[in-house]
Amino acid sequence: MKDPRLLAVCCPDWPVVAACTATGTALHVPVAVVDGNEIVSTSAVARKEGIRRAMRRRAAEAMCPELVTFEHDPQRDARFFEPVAEAVEELAPGIEVVHPGLVAVPARGPVGYFGSAEQAAERIVDHIATHTGTEAQVGAADSLFAATKAAHRNMIVPPGRTPEFLRPLGVHELDAPELVDLLRRLGLKTLGAFADVPENAVATRFGGPATRQHRLARGVPERPLDKRRPAPELAVTETFDEPVERVDAAAFAAKLLSERLHENLAARSLACTRLGIHARTENDEELQRVWRAAEPLTPRGIADRVRWQLDGWLTRERLTSGIRTLTLEPVEVVDGTALQLGLWGHDDERAVRALLHVQGLLGPDGVLTPVIDGGRGPREQVRLVPWGDERTPTRNPDHPWPGRLTRAPATLADDPAALEDENGREVGVTGRLELTAQPKKLTIRGRTREVTAWAGPWPVDERWWAPDRHRAARVQVQADDQAFLLIRRDQRWFLEGVYD
Amino acid sequence: MSRSATASLSELGVNPASELTSTTTDHATGRVLPVRGELAGLLPWGGLRRGSTVSVGGSTSLLLALLAGATADGCWAAVVGLPQLGVLAAAELGVAVQRLALVPRPGSDPGPVIAALLDGIDLVAVACPLPPSLARRLTARARQRKAVLIAFGAWPSPDVELTAESVSWNALDDGAETLRRQQIAVRSGGRGSAGRAKNVLLTFGEEEIELPLVAGGPDRSDEPADAGPDRADELAARRATTREQPA
CATH class of the missing domain: 3.30.1490.100 (DNA polymerase, Y-family, little finger domain)
Structure with missing residues (x-):
């Protein structure tokens, strides 16, 4: 069997380093990289100020007003990482980039050449520093997860000692926030404590995805052993x-x-x-x-x-x-x-395969999966992402969204509509968010219905009255025993949905 | 509100003897996928039997409600050919959207796409019109693959046929109310044990819909009403209070 021992070369806080390199920002100011509203990477100086990953951007800026922030840009991270990857490759052939900021190398080659893992690590760090001016750390262990954790600590874990190295580490080292939270509440605070739970108990208790994390905690190689060399x-x-x-x-x-x-x-x-x-x-x-x-x-x-x-x-x-x-x-x-095995539980295997098959037929965008997002309108609150992409909300659905409706229409539409009073005059919405007259007739696609009741108007954004905003408002209308959602934009009515 | 006696009984887990075509083992072994309480009374097996074809007509909410129980229980669902589907309404009706896949545009040849979905997805809802010969082949595929095929619209000889006779909401009160409670009158029919027509009035809404929190701004009622953005907050806050009282 192939020796699983790996050297991991990591550049700490890579997104921050790449952003600073790209913009020429000095590293002695507090810097953070944000994705949407969330801090994804921080510089050492920023951490000293108390800025942490997963913190809200606003909270971080309140804590440290001189914080310099950059938008998350994986492409930038990758672009500036290429020279680092090359520097490693010059000393250790067969490198694999795990993600920008982290390279894995089979340990056998460089260890044999330089005499020991420690010497190989030292040479690699020096070489990266002289050729790219970047600070790097090296770790070695028997699995990629463990080698990465070892690199964060500049440690060479002796062969066969990987489980012992992982045991005392906290469960937060697993990149699965929900699971970590759950484990902590159950009193399983270290990877060792989690590793001691029998695997079948993990699968039944925490579901399929947790079994992968369990394998990581035990120090077993990441992937199932039946991997093959492809044709x-x-x-x-x-x-x-x-x-x-x-x-x-x-x-x-x-x-x-x-x-x-x-x-x-x-x-x-x-x-x-x-x-x-x-x-x-x-x-x-x-x-x-x-x-x-x-x-x-x-x-x-x-x-x-x-x-x-x-x-x-x-x-x-x-x-x-x-x-x-x-x-x-x-x-x-x-x-x-x-x-x-990685993404879902065992029961989901058939579903995953079927969806991949359909993506093969229609392209990645042919199969979509919804993410419930923050917002007010029925469209705004749903983001459809190609299946297999990350499903994270961009706006917090738990924030207060004044003007959010109690119920959403089961069918969405986008058709011009006419809402008229008894004299056939168009009903408008005033700046005080009131209807100009009692609506009596609703016409959609040439069909006119009698309006029996209505509700609203609700503002479409909170700065309803700001002069630079296009005024828009929603109303619910009941007409001929059906219920509709209308939106008024640019002085015109549109059907936004049918409550069917 | 009045509800048919069958439905209220079935909610308590009581079924007429004539409907005992499925056994508890069927439910326990996963041969019948769960549905929400009131819907169970409409289906001859007290749920959606794997391998069966169910047609739904007249209401998108009814279609979504049918997916709710099973997806919440860990099953996967796919909806084919319904680009205008209101996903938020699906979530409100209890569909676990993280296990919902949408294929809004299956292309000019939807047969292979639907067949591929039936191979691995527990519930496949099809909303695009298909030639009857293809529809029959897909019915057979669903039976063979132990998936539930839900036809949204007409379908040749489904096992169960659910038709929404009417969809009504609580009456709006010219600005003072909002849509909250939905009632769907459903008639069911079909082949075999499902043959006898049943009528049930489904109610969605009331307690299960979580009220959105509304940021009530500071009380500025002494300011002119056109004071600006606060007006919106104020109205929203007022509505929230009205909403919290039972109708």
Whole structure:
């Protein structure tokens, strides 16, 4: 069996480092990277001020008014990470990028060459610092999860001692906030305590996704052991008539090729866990990089990595010409069922496979899954994301949203409507949020109904009266035994939904 | 409000002897997927039997309500060909939307897409018109794959046919009320043990809808009504108070 021992090279707070490098911001000011409203990464100086990950942006700014914030940009992270990955590769062949900021290398090569893991680590850190000016840390252990945690602590865990290394660590080291919360409430405060719970009890008590976290806590390798070397014909290659030189063209090529690769894999019920990206330029320069994913890649996941890599090559490398051919090769695949092992419970396996199959037929955007979001209108409160993408709300649904309706229509619409009083004059909404007259007739698509009752108007945004806002308001109308939701925008009525 | 005696009895878990076509083992082994209380009385098996085809007509809320019990219980549902589906209403009716997949546009050849879904999804609702021959093939596929096929609209010989005769809401009171309580009068019919027509009045709303919290601004009633944004808050706050009192 292959030696699972890994070296993990991590650049702490990478999103912050990349943002500072991109903007030339000095590292002695408190810096944070935010995604929407949430802090995703902080600099050491910011942490000293009490800023933490997952904190709300506003709370952080209140705590530390001089905090400099940057928007989260995975592409920027990847672009500036490429030189670091190259520096590691110069000393240790066979590197795999896990995500920007973290590289994994099979430990055997560099340890054999430099004599010991400690010496290999020292050389790698030095080499990265001299070539890129970036600070890095190295750790070694028998699983990727443990090696990453070891890198955070600059530790070399001796072979076979990985479970002991993990035992005293807190459960918060698992990247699963809900599970961590639950474990803490149950009094399981360390990874060791969680690891001692029998695996079948974890599956029944906490559900399928928790079993993956349980494997991590026990220090077992991340993926099921039945991983195989894929057949070479699964790789997809594209030769461009016009060499790709610009990042936007590269992004487009990445999307198309990723979809082809995914179709190839989905048709065989496979999913990719290590993705090789090869490019050849017009002047026959060869570029190659392997990405390793903690979980089997979704179609979107493949496209993201290809785009990031191309961006890194095109922006950072001194290429003498554009990219002529691009090849995506699944370096390691697992049965498509493994996709559920990571993301869902065992019972969901068939569902996951069916949805992937349909995505193979219609493309990633053909299957959508809803996320309930904050907001007021029935459309605004639902965000549809391609299946397999992250399902996180962008606006907090638990915030107060004045003007939010008590009930949402089961059918949405967007049709012009006419709401008239008994004299056939259009009913309007005043600045004081009142109707100008009693509505009597509602006409939609040429059909007129008798209005029996109405409710509202509700404001569409809280700055209803601000002069620079387009006034918009909603009313519920009952007409001919049916109930409708109307919205008034730009002095006109539209049907927004039917309560059928 | 009046509700048919059958429905209230079935809510208590009591079924007429003639309807005992499914056993408790069927429920326990997952051969029958659960539905919300009142709907159980409409279905011959007290739930949605795997492999069966159910047609729903006249109300999108009825379709969504049918998905609620099973998705909340861990089943997956897909809705094909309904781009205008109100997902928020689905959530309000109890559908676990994290296990809801939408295929709004199945393309010019929806057959393979629906067949693929039936292979792995517990409940597949189909809202696009299909040629009868394809529809029959999909009925057979659902039976073979132990999925529940829910046809939204006409379908050749479904096992159960649910029709919303009327959909009504609590009366609005010209600005003082809002839509809260929905009542759907449903007639069921179908083949075999489902053949005898039943009528049930379903009620949604009342307690199960969580009232949204409304930020009541500071009391500024002494200021002119056109004072600005606060007006909206004030109205919303007033509505919230009206809402909290039982009608």
